[in-house]
Amino acid sequence: MRAARLHEYTTEMSNALSIDEIDAPQATASDSVIVDVDGAGWCQTDNHVIEGQWTDYVPQTLPMTLGHENAGTVVETGKEVSPVEEGDQVICHPVQTCGTCRPCRQGETMYCENAAFNGLTTDGGFADQLLTSERAVIPLPDGIDPAEIAPHADAGITAYHAAKKAVDDLNPGDTAVVIGVGGLGHIGLQCLDAMSAARIIALDLKESARELASELGAGQTLDPANDDVPAEIAAITDERGAAQVLDFVGADETTALAPDITAAGGDHHIIGYGGHVHEPSQALVDGEFSFVGNIVGRHAELQELVALVDDGYVDLHTTRYGLEEINDVAEKLEHGEIDGRAVITP
Amino acid sequence: MRAARLHEYTTEMSNALSIDEIDAPQATASDSVIVDVDGAGWCQTDNHVIEGQWTDYVPQTLPMTLGHENAGTVVETGKEVSPVEEGDQVICHPVQTCGTCRPCRQGETMYCENAAFNGLTTDGGFADQLLTSERAVIPLPDGIDPAEIAPHADAGITAYHAAKKAVDDLNPGDTAVVIGVGGLGHIGLQCLDAMSAARIIALDLKESARELASELGAGQTLDPANDDVPAEIAAITDERGAAQVLDFVGADETTALAPDITAAGGDHHIIGYGGHVHEPSQALVDGEFSFVGNIVGRHAELQELVALVDDGYVDLHTTRYGLEEINDVAEKLEHGEIDGRAVITP
């Protein structure tokens, strides 16, 4: 079968991956599931992986097939698989978990101590087929197109995960700030809107992104290049600040907003990772706010997000590309030229 | 009456405050309470106030009587005061709150929008008498000496507040790390021990502090100058890291431990404010840990801490000094020469 693989780290996106012909995977373990990939979302993290930015954090062996946002059709299952069978349409959580370590027992599947992460530590889904396990797949409700929902497997649950943590502390009348209304941010905004009655302020440098935010539920938008963000948020919130801030950028300039825009007791969620957190400890003490790290959502959260999508709460803008166009996609994203989410359809 | 007042910001502790003769306070408001000060704890924050380190964070008018850890005897009350009466022994929460703003309604008295903070924004208790309000005082159980419990009014509840947030996420078998076993740290450690069954590791550069930690409930102690802290914590926790870290130092070197010692989903609590937080956003994302700011505990938490003390869970080491010795105390603390907590007894 065909697979788009990374052979060496590079900053040259135009030929980052090569389309190799490799052996199709086999369902050798009792819980194996082979999925015919109908859609595989391209993610900013794919660019980071290509550049080698994840080598300090996870073990990687090259060559590796990238692609961690996959959905498709089950074509083969291991001998003891019960939740799905051949022909089922599924979305694939990117993390294949053991089910027996303590974090798995607690439902904290993202902390699995024996995990494999598609396209990050093991072969992913920019290929005709993907080998995964019964613990990683979720059957799709009728009427949901795998290629349409694929990006939710990572972009979606990452945004959902942060939004879900945030809504726990959002009362009616409280303000939530969304920084960056891109691939993840526009999903996070819709999740906040669906799961809370908070007032939402969206920040983005691009006018089109701010317009999208308004359509999707933001009551107010700000342009950091021209607006005095702390002053505006203070005015809107009666000087209280935002109870929850979802920072989908994570750059030095966005994390630096925290002491000025976050309410006492509030959280500045770090989801994007474009830069650093740098603050005096005294600022955190005086304002009693937190910088909250956010990883990909857990398996049960992907189930919840599928329900949100099924119930019509979340729209996702996608554009489809063939497997052979994959390096074009990488390069376009690098230059901010992808509108909505790019989905590879092998 | 006598009052130890700051007239100008200085780094010279030896004559930082002057003992002035000023008018005694009057119970002019319906909820006023005048307390004869039996004990007033000296806190590292007093040194910071003297140096002007708080001017960026709160409004201050000099001269001001310092002292925010007060306990004593009620000598006069406003016309509508009901929870206490003349002769009652009380501990004084340092924050006088309005009771009608939204945070007060929620029980978040530290976020009161109309607050006065003894010795920080209004006159404090390094004086013969303190003017406060019925919303700030807590009657003491029989048998508790005001001069003995006074430091709990700030040091105590700050440590308790952080410990209480931490125990919410500490299961039996989990590990909590206490960084810095000084005035606050040794209280925080006892609170963790009383309110959870977690395993406690204490870090301190001083051998005497580590010994104290062992006596007070730490199962293990580490010396950051000689031990490889991340390696030791990894070994003790089966590579999982500490579920909760209470950083009573807050220096660059201690906050930098977070990604290496904090478990996935865990918190690094910032209580001390000796330096900065500085991390790549990616570290917070990959490890899904948080830097959690911690301010002084709220009023209800001081009630809980008084119960903890009354029930024998928390020991406090104090040394008493006369009001006239106050600048000696300031200087000794600056040089780390105070054992336990210094209490001024006007």
Place this chain on the structure above:
Amino acid sequence: MRAARLHEYTTEMSNALSIDEIDAPQATASDSVIVDVDGAGWCQTDNHVIEGQWTDYVPQTLPMTLGHENAGTVVETGKEVSPVEEGDQVICHPVQTCGTCRPCRQGETMYCENAAFNGLTTDGGFADQLLTSERAVIPLPDGIDPAEIAPHADAGITAYHAAKKAVDDLNPGDTAVVIGVGGLGHIGLQCLDAMSAARIIALDLKESARELASELGAGQTLDPANDDVPAEIAAITDERGAAQVLDFVGADETTALAPDITAAGGDHHIIGYGGHVHEPSQALVDGEFSFVGNIVGRHAELQELVALVDDGYVDLHTTRYGLEEINDVAEKLEHGEIDGRAVITP
């Protein structure tokens, strides 16, 4: 001034209250607030009070002016009142709290140990003026008519309070059941819809109520007289049951649904109190569900509900009556002949 007062307990609604001419209240305490009543909602609880059903639970002295759902205009304030001034339009939380007992400190204002409850333990608002305190009033946003919002002061926050507890445990894809779509139920349903993405099933014997439920956000409605409720809910929820049940009736037949319709780990909230809870302990153990008592919402929750109303999330159907029609209202409600909520406009 005129006041509709209860002189003796009776089951005869047609002349339950008499319109007396009594002295207008005075702002004698420093925190007193006198409100000119623009609207006072009539509540099922008023009928229960008239019948003497509350004498076992709270102290009452007759004669007493009833009316606990009040909104109007401030006409006089005590000497130290700061949150409101003459001319402000306000909604009045029915409970006047002390602000200094432990529950008040925790924000649990409904558990205040020195509380007075308008129209239940002290004179209420079926009168030209109401005496309350600064701790009980909430200024209204511009454009909100006091007579329109008055019923939220009790019916509204009771429904909101239960809904808020429920949404903490409602994930997308989960099911919430609302039993009884009357005065409280139709508010609770809208609150659930605004604050969660759960799927809502509404039960009511009346077709008009089921139709209202559908308009307000219920995805499904059931008629307990004709539908097999447990079987329908099992089918809708894939045999899992409802994660949260809000029982606005509280009759023997509705509480008896709990073991059959509540999901493992779920809650059956008791809000209405028309009957009993009666179950084998083993049913609660086997299904691990809870019967959760719900009282009126706390002060901060009324602030949140006002924000919900201001943001357009909650519609309330009201009909207005003059003070002289008050016994007609009592009798009509007794016979289920009031559509929406009756508001007395003195």
Place this chain on the structure above:
Amino acid sequence: MRAARLHEYTTEMSNALSIDEIDAPQATASDSVIVDVDGAGWCQTDNHVIEGQWTDYVPQTLPMTLGHENAGTVVETGKEVSPVEEGDQVICHPVQTCGTCRPCRQGETMYCENAAFNGLTTDGGFADQLLTSERAVIPLPDGIDPAEIAPHADAGITAYHAAKKAVDDLNPGDTAVVIGVGGLGHIGLQCLDAMSAARIIALDLKESARELASELGAGQTLDPANDDVPAEIAAITDERGAAQVLDFVGADETTALAPDITAAGGDHHIIGYGGHVHEPSQALVDGEFSFVGNIVGRHAELQELVALVDDGYVDLHTTRYGLEEINDVAEKLEHGEIDGRAVITP
């Protein structure tokens, strides 16, 4: 191998089970684990099963080997088992879970939709060997005797589970009430004491049980036969009531205590199931307390309890009996003649 099996429901304990010679189990599934049973606790629930009291709640096929509190030594594993290997000493959670249903994903293993419960719905451990799965076993720390810890597999985690829910709402100074200091109650009491700084009041009819409670951490004990329980608890708690009540009896008389002894906002936990809950809905509304159902603790909670035992927080009184004495044990327990917990050692 030998197995103590129930062939028909009976109230005659003296020959309830017969010791049959049956085939030893085989590790046929990839995740099978065969355990040589070193200890199997006898539980009140075994008596209930023998009497047929569980037939309304779970599917049962007779004959069935009873015994759900098992610990022992792994003697054989399925082909893909990784967390344990032959020779490991383990405690067996009584519920064998699928790991792939939604509750398992959430860590709510007790709600597994494809579960088998040892000795309740499938063969248990009153036998030489037990067939279970890798998802049900927990390796024991060095130095813990399987026969000593076996009863924690059900009695222990049931008590721990309820205590863990309770401590979330127990602040220092709050009061917890333990009703019934028997097999489960004496464990629950120790768990409360280890995980909170609450004040504990224990109720039991037997003087020896009250003495045990005092030794294990109860600050006060009451004898329901002679003490006025509501009056005593009101006096001890300053009229506030107990924040949390753990009812290990669940009889009509003990659940009836709830409105009189539970604080506003508090919980009456139902763990024992000797009778009914019967209250007016109005009592739950007025007092805003809840009846909280409690099932056996989940898998992760058994891990936590093993840590508690390993750290010396929980003592368990056991007496050992041979497999051939099993009907004597059943009869003795029926007559309240077992001191501590009976453990069968096949």
